[in-house]
Amino acid sequence: MVTVSQFDIITAETIKRGDATDAYFDRTVETLDHAGTNPHVVAEITADQFPTGEFELFAGVKDAAHLLENLPIDVDALPEGTLFDGGPVFQIEGTYLDFARYETALLGFLSHASGIATNALETRYAAPDSLVLSFGTRHVHPTLGGIIERAALLAGLDGFSNVAAEEFVDQQASGTMPHALMLCFGKGNQEAAWQAFDDAVDESVPRITLCDTFSDEVDEVLRAVDALGDRLDSVRLDTTGSRRGDFEHIIREVRWELDARGQDDVDIFVSGGITPDTMRDLRDHVAGFGVGGYISNADPIDFALDIVEVDRTPTAKRGKLSGKKAVYRTSNGGHHVGLADRSGPSNGEELLEPLIRDGEIVREFDLDEASKRSNANAERVSFSDQVSTS
Numbered sequence: 001m002v003t004v005s006q007f008d009i010i011t012a013e014t015i016k017r018g019d020a021t022d023a024y025f026d027r028t029v030e031t032l033d034h035a036g037t038n039p040h041v042v043a044e045i046t047a048d049q050f051p052t053g054e055f056e057l058f059a060g061v062k063d064a065a066h067l068l069e070n071l072p073i074d075v076d077a078l079p080e081g082t083l084f085d086g087g088p089v090f091q092i093e094g095t096y097l098d099f100a101r102y103e104t105a106l107l108g109f110l111s112h113a114s115g116i117a118t119n120a121l122e123t124r125y126a127a128p129d130s131l132v133l134s135f136g137t138r139h140v141h142p143t144l145g146g147i148i149e150r151a152a153l154l155a156g157l158d159g160f161s162n163v164a165a166e167e168f169v170d171q172q173a174s175g176t177m178p179h180a181l182m183l184c185f186g187k188g189n190q191e192a193a194w195q196a197f198d199d200a201v202d203e204s205v206p207r208i209t210l211c212d213t214f215s216d217e218v219d220e221v222l223r224a225v226d227a228l229g230d231r232l233d234s235v236r237l238d239t240t241g242s243r244r245g246d247f248e249h250i251i252r253e254v255r256w257e258l259d260a261r262g263q264d265d266v267d268i269f270v271s272g273g274i275t276p277d278t279m280r281d282l283r284d285h286v287a288g289f290g291v292g293g294y295i296s297n298a299d300p301i302d303f304a305l306d307i308v309e310v311d312r313t314p315t316a317k318r319g320k321l322s323g324k325k326a327v328y329r330t331s332n333g334g335h336h337v338g339l340a341d342r343s344g345p346s347n348g349e350e351l352l353e354p355l356i357r358d359g360e361i362v363r364e365f366d367l368d369e370a371s372k373r374s375n376a377n378a379e380r381v382s383f384s385d386q387v388s389t390s
């Protein structure tokens with residue numbers, strides 16, 4: 001039997017106990033306990049102190065809430081799926097020693113999921129009318145599969161490939177055939193591979209043949225048309241980088257030859273090294289994209305947690321803004337950061353909402369709603385303009 005320790009995996013139980021922490025927090029607990037010091041604090045998580053005009057997508061709130069659940073603290077946070085820009089996204093109020101050791105895991109949950117969600121949103125807005133699927137969990141540690149696919153759906157992607165992630169989202173994984181399947185049938189036997197797939201796989205799975213393994217893309221696509229006839233739904237081109245040349249030209253040529261044979265309803269999907277830039281170039285010629293590393297390998301957001309108030313007195317380290325804050329979306333779609341005990345901008349919408357009250361989670365985590373929120377937020381802040389000019 002395989003045990004988790006054979007995989008160097010930090011378990012959910014370890015994280016929940018607060019043991020996935022940095023050693024200096026253990027030293028801090030030891031020192032404060034010894035000194036009999038344990039102030040009431042407000043601590044805030046921010047990426048930028050002031051708004052920058054660049055928005056990112058907030059994710060990881062469900063896991064963060066479950067991490068802190070049952071600690072005797074209050075937490076306000078942006079709703080998952082909010083586009084944020086400056087100021088606190090997460091605000092904890094309580095006795096410091098009650099949550100000190102959780103900072104490491106808390107920042108990790110929020111930083112990683114928000115970075116992935118932000119890149120996924122970039123791909124969503126690079127091809128708003130195309131089918132976009134998350135294909136990249138193979139690039140990272142397998143324990144991240146659920147987090148990546150959930151963040152991709154939060155950003156409005158249409159689907160994902162990692163089967164184990166189905167447990168966390170109310171949707172089935174999608175995908176048809178890898179090059180490995182084509183290679184198992186061998187060069188010259190592409191028709192046998194496609195036909196075997198058609199014979200074996202449930203009717204609910206679209207017939208999307210991979211058409212780049214052994215020969216020219218146009219050649220393999222036309223052979224797939226002959227092999228599967230009306231049963232062929234789409235073709236996928238995943239041409240390896242060294243053979244790609246002018247990928248847009250290859251795709252347009254495939255489209256042309258399909259149309260010339262009356263196969264207008266056969267769609268083209270592309271994958272392999274896809275980025276928002278390539279999506280913008282190709283989106284008029286294809287029905288959809290499989291995006292891997294651009295989403296799964298996203299840089300985590302550079303969140304930091306800082307104490308901003310100690311025993312009701314504003315205080316902060318140099319470079320950070322003291323005092324408990326409120327964050328507002330202004331009527332022009334921008335963000336405004338102000339002190340919580342002052343009035344905000346007229347017509348400003350306050351964005352931090354209760355998440356935990358005395359240890360109890362007081363919010364639902366509905367992925368569909370969060371996805372709708374991210375889409376509505378992205379429209380409101382003109383995210384498409386932000387990413388097309390960056």
Ligand SMILES: O=P(O)(O)OC[C@H]1O[C@H](OP(=O)(O)OP(=O)(O)O)[C@H](O)[C@@H]1O
Pocket residue numbers: 135136139177178179180238271272273274290291292293294
């Ligand atoms: O390039 P990314 O955007 O990260 O996307 C992930 C890639 O992984 C797979 O390719 P791979 O060559 O591994 O597929 P194969 O197993 O079918 O050869 C998939 O078909 C994508 O091309």
